[in-house]
Amino acid sequence: MANGVDERADQLNRNCEIEDAPSTFKAVVWQHFGFPVSRNDKGEKQTNKRQIICKSCRATVAYNSGNTSNMRSHLSHHHPEKLRTQQPTVRKMPKPGQLTLTEIFGAPLPPNSPRAQEITRCIGEYMAKDLRPFSVVDNSGFRRLVNTLEPKYAIPSRPYFSRTVLPALYQETKAKVTQSLKEAECISITTDGWTSRATQSYITVTAHVMTSEWEIKSFVLQTRPLFTSHTGLNIAKVLKSAVLEWGLDNNQGIAVVTDNARNMDVAVREAGLSPHIKCFAHTLNLASKAGLNVNRASRLLGRVRRVAAFFHRSSTATAVLATKQGMLNLPAHKLIMDVVTRWNSSLDMLERYLEQQQAIAATLLSAEVRRNAREIDTLEPADITDAEDMVRLLSPLKKATTVLCDESRPTVSLIVPLKHMIEQSMAQCDEDSSTIAQMKRAILKDFTDRYQGEQNKFLQESTALDPRFRSLHQLNDSQREDVFDRLKLKATQMQNQNPSETEGERAHDAEEQSPPSKKTALEDLLGESFSEEVHVAQHNTGIQAEIDLYRKATSILLSDCPLKWWRDNAKCYPLLSPMAKAYLSVPATSVPNSKHRHSGWNPDWLKMPQFKNWLYLTQHGYSVMQAFEPTVIMEHEAVIGGSKKQLSITQNSG
Incomplete structure (x- = not known):
């Protein structure tokens, strides 16, 4: 029969002796089955372990050692009431204080347990460091990820992170930063204004600290919205506020690095900060743009820009270009569009065009593209030559900009050597084309009067x-x-x-070792002035x-x-x-100031009610973000290290 069941209900089975299953067999179905027992010629008892007999109907069921499926199948077909009334196995109760396996491996983590607190803190740091909104804890994908990593952890609510976790991280970080401010030996600041994608203006202030171990560390001090006009007086108020807020007013001679805008001159002067260093990267940007604005260079860039714009808006041209690149064994690179505020993007656009000029020409001549690109022309040989010369001329300036962005090494000392190198490279040569000669004159004219x-x-x-x-x-x-x-x-x-302090201690020790000798009349009259002159002479030596x-x-x-x-x-x-x-310790540029602008941060994300003390830890140290009231866009703050032991750097003509 089905399920391996062989039922025989003859008279022999009805009179057959049945032996109960051993007590070690715990399955409930053994209450209704037993093993058939027979007698041999000598009357000895023999138990058949290959079959079992139902105690209710005396049916024989095949039995495989340890398998009770046939017995359950028989009961469900012939005695279903037996299954309904069967009693569950009595479980042994655990001893008082003893946890079951379910309780050990399935119970949720208490919120105050070290493991749960560690995970909650890590989620808070993830929100701050990666600029994630509080609503991330409600996202199904994030919750599934956390549940997979730790099934016993229950994610707290959004208000808990905004009102408890982030403020606690803020206070903890601010305490560390306050200590760093006291221990730092040298400090300088950079500042820059910028506009978000939501057309909101901001002023960022970054501090650069030299530690006792001769290491430079840079931290964003604060980023605050500027709702008023960008006058020097308004920017000066922001600088003064930053200096006072972080206790830097006790430091003398804080160097400030800004761009070349005139309002920054007024702001730094009104804030009482000095010396004022102009951002060398911005200086290079202005000089390079002056060179690119000469007539022939500007027209050449315009033609390349139209070609790049055409490929950016035409999916057909882009597909054909990819095919031509494969046929010509060229890199599968897309054309680059320059950005008005970044001169090196124009250089990148030229370099990419020269790299792909063969593929571009083949694409524009193809039948699929030619009818839609009637006003798009490739460059003439003379234009190609000028473009190559422009790339050679401007490449050192781009490398200089890259060198200036190294935040681990001093860069202010590079300005004079780089300025000299650039001025030498802009000298006129007989081999220069008219385009390159004009560009050199324009760059040199803009560059020479700086600093x-x-x-x-x-x-x-x-x-x-x-x-x-x-x-x-x-x-x-x-x-x-x-x-x-x-x-x-x-x-x-x-x-x-x-x-x-060494000299003071030395003098103090000398006083303790031997009492001063009695002054003569001449020493009493001229001793002080003579001692000062001797000290100055020794120090100068x-x-x-x-x-x-x-x-x-x-x-x-x-x-x-x-x-x-x-x-x-x-x-x-x-x-x-x-x-x-x-x-x-003074940087040569304020460019690192603006790195967070391109990190995907949109300040509009941070227009959240009850949003306060948003903290994130950057790769260089601690950064703190602290919000205004809900109606005001939050401000991004980063705490830094400084010191009251700041060494003054005064400008003296000597």
Whole structure:
């Protein structure tokens, strides 16, 4: 029969003796079945373990050791009431305080357990670091991910993250930052204005800190909306607020790096910050745009821009271009459209066009594209030559911009060498075409007048304190001597403003060891003025000796880190090294200031009610985002390290 059941209800089975199953068989169905027992010729009892007999109907059922399926099938077909009335197996009750397996592996994590708190904190950091909205905890995909990683964890609600988790992270981070502010030795700031995709204006302030271990760390101090006009006075209020809020008003001579806009000159002057350094990347941008705006270069860019725009809006042309690229063994690159505010995008557009010019020409001549590209022409051979010359001319400027964005090494000391290199490369040559000659004149005219007066002196001094460029080969002998004379004077002023604790301790120890001898009448009358003159003479001799030793040392390689050199040799230059730390902490550009603009952050995401103390940790340190009231766009704040021990850098003509 089906299910391996062989039922025989004859008279023999009805009289057959049945042996109950052993007590170790726990299945409930064994209450209704047993093993048939027979007797041999000697009357000995024999139990058949291959069959079982139903106690109700005496039917024989095949039995495989350990399998009760046939028994359940028999009961369900012939005695269903037996299954309904069968009693469940009595479970052994656990001892008091003993957890069951279900409780151990299936119980949810208590919210206050270390594991749950750790996961909640990580979700809060994920929201802040990756700029995710609080609603992410309600997304089905995110909840499924968390449940897969930890099924016992229950995700808290959105209000819990906005009112508890993020504020706690903010306070924790702010405490660490406050400590960093006290410990930092040197600090400078950069500031820049920008506009979001929602056409809201913002002012970002970034701080750059030099630690005691000669490491540069950069942190966004704050990003705040500017609802008023971008006048110098309004920007000055933002700078003053940032300085006061983070306790930087106790520092003297905070260097500020901004773009070349005139309102920034007014803002820095009104905020009482100095020295004021113009962003070298912005200077390169202005000079390069001046070169690209000459008539022939501008027309050439316009023709390339029309070609790129055509391929961007035509899916047919793009598909044909991909086919031609494969046939010509060219890289499968799309054409690039330049951006008005980024001159290097125009260079990228030219480079990509020159790379793909064969594929572009073949595509524009194809039947599928030609009828829709009647006004699109490829470049003539003379235009191609000019484009190649333009790329060669502007490539060093693009490399210079890339070098300036290194936040781990000092960059302010690069301005003078790079400026000199660019001015040399813009010299006229007989081989220059008329287009290149015009571009060189335009770039040089815009570039030469930058960095004059006290600003230029500061940059020269920064370059002199960089062991890579200490020879100052860009300057003549008289200019080099003037630079080191100014450094000598500023080192003396710095030493007078910040006398070393070592000298004080040494004097204190001397007083304890031997009492001062009795003054003579002459010492009593002229002792103070004479002692001051002797001290100044000794100090000047010390700084001069350090400068001479420093200038005689061999310059390090361009690939070497100047901060590492100073860290290893600071003890040899106790008067010069603090100056180097103060100068080299200043960045050459405010470009890192705007990196977060391109990270996908849309400030409109942050128009959330009850949104406060949004924190995220950047790759360089701590960053804090703190919101206004719900009706105001939040402000993105990052906390930084600074110090009341800031070394002053005063501009002195010497």
